[in-house]
Amino acid sequence: MKIPPGHPRAESLHIREKLIEQCKKGVVTAAGLVAHGRGEAFDYLLGEKTTKPALKAIEAAAAALSLAEKPVVSVNGNVAALGAEDIVKLSHAVGAKIEVNLFYRSSIRERTIQELLKKAGAREVLGVGKDASARIPELGSERRRVDPDGIFVADVVLVPLEDGDRSEALVKMGKKVIAIDLNPLSRTAQKASITIVDNIIRTLPRLVELAEELRNDKKKCRMILTNFHNRKNLAESIRLINNRLAKLAKEKKCVTLEGEMLEL
Ligand code: ATP
Secondary structure: OOOOOOOOOHHHHHHHHHHHHHHHOOOOOHHHHHHHHHHHHHHHHHOOOOOHHHHHHHHHHHHHHHHOOOEEEEEOHHHHHHHHHHHHHHHHHHOOEEEEOOOOOOHHHHHHHHHHHHHOOOOOOEOOHHHOOEEOOOOOOHHHEEOOOOHHHOOEEEEEOOOHHHHHHHHHOOOEEEEEOOOOOOHHHHHOOEEEOOOHHHHHHHHHHHHHHHOOOHHHHHHHHHOOOHHHHHHHHHHHHHHHHHHHHHOOEEEOOOOOEEEO
16 A cells, blocks of 8 residues: 555554555464554554653663573564564664564464564574473463573563563563553553553664663663662553543643644
8 A cells, every 4th residue: 555655644554554564474463453453542642652651661671681691582473573673683782582472373474473583684583383392381372382492591571562461471480571562551561570651663773772872881770770660650651641631631632633633
């Protein structure tokens, strides 16, 4: 589909097109498209920009990944479609392994995602086929299957666009879980150790930049983590949505799809 460059929602439409294209190639599932829609709805409420609490959480995530001994980035279809290059850059910046982990697992889909990541520059992609031979305890879905050299032994796991069950199970295994999720109310957002309430499209480049800045300053990383409180920060994101909506309602204004303010 040709999107007119002047279209007020051009960027969002481009992202949708990217996901649809990757859906046709077998990277993204139909359920992944629905999940993206849920994310977009929350992005509207946040004002479609990286908020202050999100920035704080991104900084804490960069610090945690820089301090980690065995960091792993978990990649599903939507993450591969929207951020393969940045995931590779991040893995290089902090020495993290990249592991494919899917709810709807098939060997062809795993290999297609692995291929996409390799094209983006990944040297090694874990969790494909028989490599995913370890199991996360107490988890029913296909997401329980992990690589014994990757997520299974990781101390810090970045799980963008995750489901709540697995975040909770990974925390129970003693891992620090970093979530990227536009919905501050999701179980993932609530269960993670560090929750970035932001669009993955905006988060990843900032996370790479901060990780490159912080990776050699362990003292600063430790200080950032000591001063970061996830529950407080998550509550700040919810308050921000609340205040923004209250302000718009009070001003008797609403934002149209074209981004204009409409007097009510
Ligand atoms: P949970 O199980 O954690 O309660 P869920 O059932 O919504 O959450 P999924 O269906 O796996 O979990 O949805 C994935 C999550 O990813 C959603 O909460 C959605 O808000 C979020 N999401 C989708 N697209 C993006 C995006 N581009 N950036 C950040 N978050 C996104």
